[in-house]
Amino acid sequence: MTTPHGEPAIDLANNLLSEQPARIFFAKIPAPLGERLAMTIRTTSATVTVLLSGKDAKTWAKLFTAQAEGMSETGLATGSGTAPK
Numbered sequence: 001m002t003t004p005h006g007e008p009a010i011d012l013a014n015n016l017l018s019e020q021p022a023r024i025f026f027a028k029i030p031a032p033l034g035e036r037l038a039m040t041i042r043t044t045s046a047t048v049t050v051l052l053s054g055k056d057a058k059t060w061a062k063l064f065t066a067q068a069e070g071m072s073e074t075g076l077a078t079g080s081g082t083a084p085k
Helices: 054-069
Strands: 022-031 035-041 047-052
Touching: 022 047, 035 054
Parallel strands: none
Antiparallel strands: 022 035, 035 047
């Protein structure tokens, strides 16, 4: 698993990046080193699949949840990490 390193998640200067429909799929699959969670994200321009151990899946879930909880109702991140009222 790659650890986040504080760089922006996207290249903000790239005009080709914009919101688009996305779907996420999960499947548990057997692997030589034990069961893995396959997580696939599909968009109109890309498909990405990662295979995560149970420990890594839990770590990613915590990171994802923490980021989502720091968003405002409009979907914009707030400086304090809390949603405006």
